[in-house]
Amino acid sequence: MVENISRSIVRVQGLCKRVVSPEGELVLLDDLSLEIDAGEAVAIVGASGSGKSTLLGILAGLDVPSDGQVWLDGNDLFKLDEDGRATLRQSSVGFVFQSFQLLPNLTALENVMLPLELGGVENVESQASKMLARVGLAERLHHYPKQLSGGEQQRVAIARAFVVKPKILFADEPTGNLDSATGERVIELLFELNREQGATIVLVTHDEALARRCNRLFRLDAGRLVAVERSVAE
Amino acid sequence: MAASIRMSWRMLRRDWRAGELTVLSLALVIAVGSVTSVGFFTDRVRLALENQANTLLGADLVMISDQAIADDLRVDAERFLLKSATSIEFPSMMMTAERNQLVSIKAVESPYPLRGELRISQQRFAPDRVAAGVPEAGSIWIDIQLLDLLGVNVNDVVKVGEADFKIAAILTNEPARASGQLFSLAPRVMLNLADIASTELITAASRVRHRMMLAGEITAVANFRAMIEPKLKPGQRMEGIEEARPEVRSALERARRFLGLAAMVSVLLAGVAVATSSQRFIRRHLDSCAVMRCVGGTQQQILSIFMLQMLWLGLIAGSVGCLLGFGAQFVLVGIIGSLADFALPAPSLLPVLVGLLTGLVTQFGFTLPPLLQLKNVPSLRVLRRDLGALPTRSISTYGLGFVVLSALIVWQAGDFKLGFYVLGGLIVALLLLAGVAFLLLRILGAFRAHLFVEWRFGVTNLMRRPMSSVAQVIAFGLGIMVLLLFSVIRDDLLDEWGNSLPDDAPNRFLINIQPDQVEPLSHFFSEQGLKAPTLYPMIRGRLIEIGGKVVQPESYENPRAQRLLERQFNLSWAAQMQVDNQLIMGEWWSASESEGQFSVEEGLAKTLAIETGDTLVFLIDEQRVTARVSNIRSVEWDSFRPNFFVIASPGVLESYSSSYMSGLYLPESEYLVLDKMVRQFPNITVIDIAAVMTQVRIIIERVTLAVEYVFLFTLIAGLLVMYAAIYSTLDERIRESVILRTLGAGRRRLLNGVIAEFVTLGALAGMVAATAASLLGYILAVYLFQLEYQFNGWVWLTGIIGGGAGIGLAGVLGTRKVLNYPPLLALREV
Structure with missing residues (x-):
């Protein structure tokens, strides 16, 4: 364990998420605390409905907690307003989703250019095409998402996530929509880029094998953190 | 940024x-x-139409004055680059050795007329030709009936005032002849303005009407008018075509509204x-x-x-x-x-900006x-x-759009009434469309158990998302409604407009018929094998009191009101209302009522602020004639039938001296009848209104063409609405059909389901649209265009069958890729 707070890129304290449903109040996350170090790869695992995706959403600042605090790269995430969190995401965070979330009207290249463009970066085309070449899609720059296979779409998504050189990458079931061989290659790529760029990876999955490739596992059950396991594969 | x-x-x-x-x-x-x-074009075309109509006036603008018009006005006109010509007009006696006759003399100078043409002929009822210029000095052109009234012929010499003139031609057409005081015209004698002095007819006491006619570029004319009008002295007024010819005004007005x-x-x-x-x-x-x-x-x-x-x-x-x-x-x-x-x-x-x-x-x-x-x-x-x-x-989504669109409509209409009707019609149509669509869906739903399986599937689909189905019926309904308005109802409206000027509309007015000539004249026409025209009694009187208050021209700000009170009205009496008039307020009198009553034309009532129940006093033959206004009626001025501003019930006016007038349709081939008639009844004046009528006919024809063309945009917009409606649910349909196909539904079954759904939607929309279109057509016809409206049963049949088939086809075409693609590929399209 690393003691130095400045080394942890994510720090969560007393996190609660409750929603009101027709059956009464539902507790999605219950008094959850954890820390993730910079450069570390962690997996959040658990059964369906255990609160994995909710936790990821809150860590990335896409959702707000009912209680508790989250520090992302030294920023108290929920002291920022929505636009402040967006700006933080723009500079420090990358995303990979289960359903890829590429914009259908944009070519592969344009999808990768998008976060740079939103950040006001100039001459983004060469950066984006280099990144696409890095993920093996140099021949596919001008294809639309619907013209790409699932694996290719996820590689575009990975290129889009890494093109901004994020400090932290959030991945939500990145292989969930892919067959196992393709999923394997996508994960390979994800870890390679992670090593190259020295980014932190936070991965939500229920694939135990995939989770074992990370440094640590956070196991959730009914919104509670029930175990933190150090991976042997390291 | x-x-x-x-x-x-x-x-x-x-x-x-x-x-x-x-x-x-x-x-x-x-x-x-x-x-x-x-x-872009309404303005240009309106100007073109007005210019065309201006040939009736002989100018774009006329200044009329009872004093000689100062020369500085001509200078002003030149500054605006306007052409000008003056004329003077006054009644006088014309004499030959044996007879004399009251005539209306008009002295003109070149380049009169500024718009339209003078036509003359050398022999009575011979083909005429366009006159080059105005009568030469020392010669006159005269109306045909003067030949008989005075017993003279072309090339004879006659005396006008103190000077002798040679009759150089018969005057057959004169712009502005039919305008103004139509029924009080004595036969025309036209001469050169330079000859006026030699006649010595004009003295300080003469009742002379001076005119300055102006023509030029449209905006210059308008600017000139705007500058001069406020400076007019008493006894002076400006007249454009709209003031001069109510028939043309109402045709132009309708044209503008249609566009x-x-x-x-x-x-x-x-x-x-x-x-x-x-x-x-x-x-x-x-x-x-x-x-x-x-x-x-x-x-x-x-x-x-x-x-x-x-x-x-x-x-x-x-x-x-x-x-x-x-x-x-x-x-x-x-x-x-x-x-x-x-x-x-x-x-x-400007239209670019507006657009x-x-x-x-x-x-x-x-x-x-x-x-x-x-x-x-x-x-x-x-x-x-x-x-x-x-x-x-x-509501929040469409609320702003609706408000914005409403404002645009009223603005675009440039006419509050028109905007209001269209907006009101729209709201009613939308509510109607929604209500009926909802009801019909419910009824269909109740019957769906009895339908074939594909239809049941289609109808169930519609029932499952009632709000979106109703919205689609409205969108399709709006589209179909416009198509129906475009095809059936537009034609009905335009036909009705054309019919308001029937082929046998009068092309000649006969005036100055004496009471003792009524019988012989009818007899004369029967002898010629023609239908005797209806004769209308006509009495001249001045309006002096309204509702117990003495009225004078100065009592009104409105120049038209002042003008109306300055001159004598043509009054008539009748037991029945003329068929082309419409009661606006009050009741027409019945035969049993003994109390004298007046019926007043809508426009006049508005101008002079006359209401039903007011007592009017006319001065006729120096005697006061008093009666109560029992009704107000509208008149189709562009029907060209003789009409009167004020009509009295039987028993009020009969004892005063009157003459009769009539409107008569005479085909080209029968013109010699007029020659005979004028010989037999030399005092009767024949006024040729064929020219005015031709103008109105041309306006109607041209505008009808233009309106059909503009409606093409409307048509495209209607199709676009329907396309957008199909397109808007495409994603949802693709997703659904993928699920169904994954579950094993065959192509044919899906296709039938889609057909059933769209045909049902289309037929429902068609039914609702036909109802809305008929209602809208009725409202537009009756309230906006003042035309008769006949409900047309074909609208419903066309709407339902056309709607079902058209939307069915469009729906299948629009969603065919849903059916032809492998499910997964189709899903990627979404």
């Missing part, structure tokens, strides 16, 4: 390439195109198409928004990117629309153009509320798709 501009531009290009903006931009182009083309209506309906429909397609655009961009938020876009940034994107789209589509409108107006001007005998003023840039503004306002009216919602899409939607879906059809 610069980054947002760059970004929005890129997003626009990308969306365009992906076909996301096709329907939306097409709708915008049509909206702007129709507004601009109508804007305005067509343009407005196009804007309205294009607005609906914009609304529908922007909804789809927004729905399809929900995910993009969430992703952009995820990768660091701020709310402000995303909002400005989308707003700017809409702005570029609006400007580009608007510009294309303007170009389209500009091109279209050339065709329109071509249709109308032959009416104008002068170059039309160049189109101004662009209309496009942007419509677009932002319908896209702004959903755009504002777009920035609130939670970024968490990337993880959970069910989050942040837009409320599909809420």
